[in-house]
Amino acid sequence: xxxxxxxxxxxxxxxxxxxxxxxxxxxxxxxxxxxxxxxxxxxxxxxxxxxxxxxxxxxxxxxxxxxxxxxxxxxxxxxxxxxxxxxxxxxxxxxxxxxxxxxxxxxxxxxxxxxxxxxxxxxxxxxxxxxxxxxxxxxxxxxxxxxxxxxxxxxxxxxxxxxxxxxxxx
Numbered sequence: 344x345x346x347x348x349x350x351x352x353x354x355x356x357x358x359x360x361x362x363x364x365x366x367x368x369x370x371x372x373x374x375x376x377x378x379x380x381x382x383x384x385x386x387x388x389x390x391x392x393x394x395x396x397x398x399x400x401x402x403x404x405x406x407x408x409x410x411x412x413x414x415x416x417x418x419x420x421x422x423x424x425x426x427x428x429x430x431x432x433x434x435x436x437x438x439x440x441x442x443x444x445x446x447x448x449x450x451x452x453x454x455x456x457x458x459x460x461x462x463x464x465x466x467x468x469x470x471x472x473x474x475x476x477x478x479x480x481x482x483x484x485x486x487x488x489x490x491x492x493x494x495x496x497x498x499x500x501x502x503x504x505x506x507x508x509x510x511x512x513x
Contacts, residue, residue, distance in 0.1 A: 351471040356415055360472055363463045368408045369420035370459075374452060375401040376423040381448070383429040384440040389493055396486060397449060404479055411475070443499040446490060453487040 356364070378398045385391045409419055431439070460480040467473040494500040 351469045352414070354469050356417075356472070357468060359466045360463070360469065361415070361417060363459075363466065364408055364412060364472070365417060365420060367459060367463065368405060368412065371401050371405050371408065372420065372422040375405070376426055378449075380426045381440060381445045383426070383431065384434060385442055385445055386431055387442045387497065389497075390442050390446055393449065393486070393490055393493060394445070396489070397452075400482055400486060407475060411472070442497070443494075446494050446497070446499050447501075450487070450490050450494065453483050453490060456483045457487070 375398055378394050378401070382391060382394050382398075385394060412419055457480060460476045460483065463476040464473045464480070467476070491500070
C-alpha cells in the first residue's frame with residue numbers, strides 16, 4: 344500500500360488539483376455574481392428561471408468546492424459582494440443587456456464549464472475529486488440542454504453555417 348491507496352480523502356491533492364479546484368471556485372464566484380446582475384437585466388421569465396437555476400447550481404458547487412479546499416488547508420479565493428437587486432425599468436434601454444445576449448453568455452459559460460470539468464476529471468488522481476467534477480459536468484449538461492431549448496424556442500439561437508447538401512447532389 345502506497346501513499347495513494349486507501350481512502351481518497353486521506354490522499355494529498357497534487358498541485359494541479361489544488362490549482363484547478365481553487366480557480367474553479369474563483370470563476371464560480373464571478374459567474375454567480377454575473378448571473379445575479381443579469382437577473383436585473385432579463386425580461387423573459389423563462390430566461391430568469393434558468394438564471395436562477397444557474398445561480399443555485401453555482402452555489403451548490405461553491406459549497407462542495409470550498410469544503411474540499413478547507414479540508415485540505417487551502418485558502419479560499421475572494422468573492423465579489425452580491426450585487427443589489429434592480430428593477431428592469433430603472434435600467435436605461437441602451438444600458439440593458441438584451442435577453443438574447445444573456446442567453447448566449449449563459450450558453451458559452453456552460454460550454455466552457457463542461458471543458459473545465461473534463462480537464463479536472465482528466466488530471467485528478469483522487470477519485471473523490473474526479474467524481475465531484477463528474478457530478479458538476481452532468482449538472483451542466485442538463486442545464487445546457489435547457490438553455491439550448493430556450494434559445495431555439497425564443498428564436499435567439501444563431502447557428503453557424505448549416506451544411507444542407509448531405510449527398511453531394513448538384
